[in-house]
Amino acid sequence: MFVRSGEAGPRRPHVVIAHSDANYTSGVARTFRRYGWMVARAADGPSARRLAASLSADLVVLQANLPEESGWLTCAKMSLDSARPAIVLVADEADCEGAFADFAGASRLVTRDQGCEPLLEEAGIAMPVSQVV
Numbered sequence: 001m002f003v004r005s006g007e008a009g010p011r012r013p014h015v016v017i018a019h020s021d022a023n024y025t026s027g028v029a030r031t032f033r034r035y036g037w038m039v040a041r042a043a044d045g046p047s048a049r050r051l052a053a054s055l056s057a058d059l060v061v062l063q064a065n066l067p068e069e070s071g072w073l074t075c076a077k078m079s080l081d082s083a084r085p086a087i088v089l090v091a092d093e094a095d096c097e098g099a100f101a102d103f104a105g106a107s108r109l110v111t112r113d114q115g116c117e118p119l120l121e122e123a124g125i126a127m128p129v130s131q132v133v
Contacts, residue, residue, distance in 0.1 A: 014038045014055045015123070018048035018071070019063040019090060024112055028061060031116040035125050045074030052078065057085045059123050064091040064109075072104050079105025088122050 015032050017039065019025045029039040040055060042048035045066050052060050060078065062071035075087050086107040093111065101109035110118045120126075 012036060012038050013058040013123070014040065015059045015061065016040045016042055016048050016051045016055065016057045016085075017061045018042040018045065018066055018074070019061065020067065021063075021112070024090075028116055028119060031120070032123075035120070035123075037123075045069035045071065045077075048074055049078055052085055053081065053083075056083065059119070060085050060087045061119060062087060062089050064089045072100070075101075075104040075106050086122055088119055 013036075015028075015037050017025050017028055018041070019028075025041060029041065032039050037058075038055070040051045040057070042051050045062070046069060048060060048062060048066075051057065062074055064071040066074065071089050075089055078084055078087055084105075087105065088108045088110060089101050089104070089106045091109060091111050098109050108118060108122050
């Protein structure tokens with residue numbers, strides 16, 4: 001006899017990644033899965049917003065210059081949501097304007113060459129000392 005429990009166990013955290021670089025996206029996805037996160041990928045800003053809302057995402061990683069709708073605009077739209085996740089904008093260049101990221105509602109602005117460490121920090125994941133370079 002199969003008995004159903006009212007509780008399905010603890011909810012795993014979700015991250016939504018919207019970035020056009022497949023290598024970067026794969027690396028971020030692999031890293032978050034290693035820490036037990038569920039990962040969803042989005043092709044553009046509107047898809048990222050829909051996924052984040054439907055999954056109750058804990059973190060959204062957006063490429064700053066997404067096609068169709070920029071990551072900046074997507075971030076600004078998401079920051080108006082009541083159940084807004086932490087949003088990290090990923091810029092290609094280090095000279096992007098951090099004040100504009102605050103204005104758009106981003107939790108953090110990083111560059112792709114910084115790797116996953118700042119994303120993990122934003123997610124509240126402490127990296128083991130052996131992995132810190």
